[in-house]
Amino acid sequence: MNKNIILLSYDKVFASVYPDHYKYYIEAINNLGLYPVLVNSAEEQDSITDRIELSAGVLFCGGGDVDPRFYGQSDIHPSVKIAGKAADEIEIKAIKHILKINKPFFAICRGIQVLNVALGGTLYQDLDAHFPPEGKAKHHNNLEKPGDISYKPSHHVNIIKDSLIHRILGKEKLFVNSTHHQAVRDVAPGLCVTGRSPDGVIEAVEIPGRDNALAVQFHPERMWAEDEDMMKLFAYFASRK
DSSP states (O other), X not given: OOTTEEEEEEOHHHHHHSXXXXXXXXXXXXXXXXXXXXXXXXXXXXTHHHHHHHSSEEEEOOOSBOOGGGGTOOSOOTXXXXXXXXXXXXXXXXXXXXXXXXXXXXXXXXXXXXXHHHTTOOEESOHHHHXXXXXXXXXXXXXXXXXXXXXXXXXXXXXXXTSHXXXXXXXXXXXXXXXXXXXXXXXXXXXXXXXXXXXXXXXXXXXXXXXXXXXXXXXXXXXXXXXXXXXXXXXXXXXTO
């Protein structure tokens, strides 16, 4: 095992649409003195388990939407932009293997959603569609607002006392950015909710008894350079290797 290599889930198609997307994750990992290695989710089906075992940990990055058919929903909302079957399959496979061998991981945005689906949970396909008439996505998607403000806090998250994220940050309220239109709906067996936004949307989960698994809905990779709390999350993840 190489204790300095962190695997990053990577979607070539998503990167072609958002070319700067992955640089924030890479910079956060580099800042910790570690070496990020992008793993193309569509091309690593056969080798992913071996690569995980040779790494120090895995960072599941944000990206396209999980295909609702993976959580038992055949009717797909028009807003859903599916990452692709191969990407979903390999990341679900990766999560199951990580849990089996107790490898550290940090799941961000799409990552928390894939984690929940991999363990049997479901997602809100579109927050506005599920919460009419006002919806909730406008409070959770800064990308719909003028300018690039994805690095700025847009709402706070209430943190459950004595949870892992509470122990890392030492606080019960965290101000976060937000760029998502989906969220965890039915929480998978084996996960527990450790953070919610004021409107009830799940923003953090953990696996009881595991201190090497972080999963959040917001984007700390966009804020770590200017926000000590976000840097603490990455530093903690790195310390588990």
